[in-house]
Amino acid sequence: MKTLVIVDHNNNKLEKSTLNTIKAALKLGNVDLLVLSNNCKDICNELINVKNINNIFINENDVFKNQLAEDVADFIYENFKDYSNILFSNTSNGKNVAPRLAGLLDTMIIPDVIEIVDKQTFRRPIYAGNAIATCKSKNTINIITIRTTAFVETEIGNETVGIIKEIGNLTVNNLSKYLDSELTKSERPELTSADIVVSGGRGLGSAENFQILEKLADKLGAAMGASRAAVDAGYVPNDWQVGQTGKIVAPNLYIAVGISGAIQHLAGMKDSKVIIGINKDEEAPIFSISDYGLAEDLFKAVPEMESKIN
């Protein structure tokens, strides 16, 4: 079965979660990759050693610089209709483009897949992860987004494996236009792939107070995350939000500080290997899913922890 993975990137660098999506795709058939960018070379260099890949298709064009859903979906629709499976990572790009492509193809999208049972059967979380549905697809072409934290990265070898081919007819849409973006700059590891995540909630009380958490994060080499309440209050940028409607993370260690543990937050982090909760309210729901809980004032516990970790 011909299977295509749409490579996610920011034009210079591969979005690492693509490797997890490739791993999932290999369960479905022979895998080709598609890179749409105004600068495919650097991205391809990161993919050329990925094992078990057939072709890397590229189309290098300024049109793809900003990954507008209309252009990307149209291009895939025009050129890859004969595939059985087309997979995206469930990044903001994947979530933007994949359903549009499914709409063009008159096929029902299978979003946020956490397990591939067989070639037509998939498991996915519903109700903020409070239930897992097993679905059997009657589609002739499956458009799938992969919850990348549920799959490991695919193997990378030393040999050049994939063959790069320029492909495709391009029709440019005039429906939408990219203007600019305000990206959060950070030296820390990327939130969705970090080994350790330190997350803060409304309990932090202010943007300044988040600095005590950031100190702890930097000592641990951790990424920073947050609850929706902390983002809404303007303490931290929106792209830190973990949860049902934010990012899904599954690090080795998740440290939840001043977060009550609402189901919408748990939906984004409960697959972490080890969870610790620090909250002054010993009844806080976060403790019910914590491996280690500490009922203490965070303004005392966090600086103490930071000073004692070496």
Place this chain on the structure above:
Amino acid sequence: MKILVPVKRVVDYNVKVRVKKDETDVELDNVKMSMNPFDEIAVEEALRLKEKGIASEIIAVSIGLPEVQETIRNALAMGADSGIFINCTSRLEPLSVAKILTSICNKIKPDLVIMGKQAIDDDMNATGQMLSAMLNWGQATFASKLEIQDKKIKVGREIDGGIENIEVILPAIVTTDLRLNEPRYASLPNIMKAKRKPIDEIKIEDLNIDTEPRLEILKVEEPKSREAGIMVKSVDEMIEKLKNEAKVI
């Protein structure tokens, strides 16, 4: 400008859902239902555009059992002008919903559709994008800021790395993210007024749309539960556990 706002009736976000014993679905009997929170944000945004004098008419549409008329009434009580109720008893997937909305859009010709980015029951995040594809309209998903300029709409989108600003030609589809606005509560007089606002009923059969689900649900299960953890008494004990027991630092 005419705005269409699709609204969905879902299990209230405060409810902790349980899986049915026979593992066919989650328990929906005697569970509190509400308007999908993202759809409330969509209604609110439409109302604000009307209050600014940009929009002239707001139509709320919902598809499902007769109960979904309550959800339409909620939208009317918030301030929408009229409703469309599409009477349908079978389970619908986003693909079918998008097809139904396409047919409604072709009929009432809105300039803008504002809708939630996802429904908090099936967490699909699909209908808006599918609808834009079917209508061949531009899409602005995950909106946290929105400004109408003449025949265009400027939207700030929440993306993984921060915010992206795009411009889309109208008519267009916008899907809402949480930070777009904070929805108002309907006042008592407005709830009373809403009772007299018109709701058009359409039977699904009259639309001639194939709504057969493409995904068969074989099973709905509880997620793996985590093993119970422990409470530690001090930071020292916490660090000791993380180092020697969990071995994560």
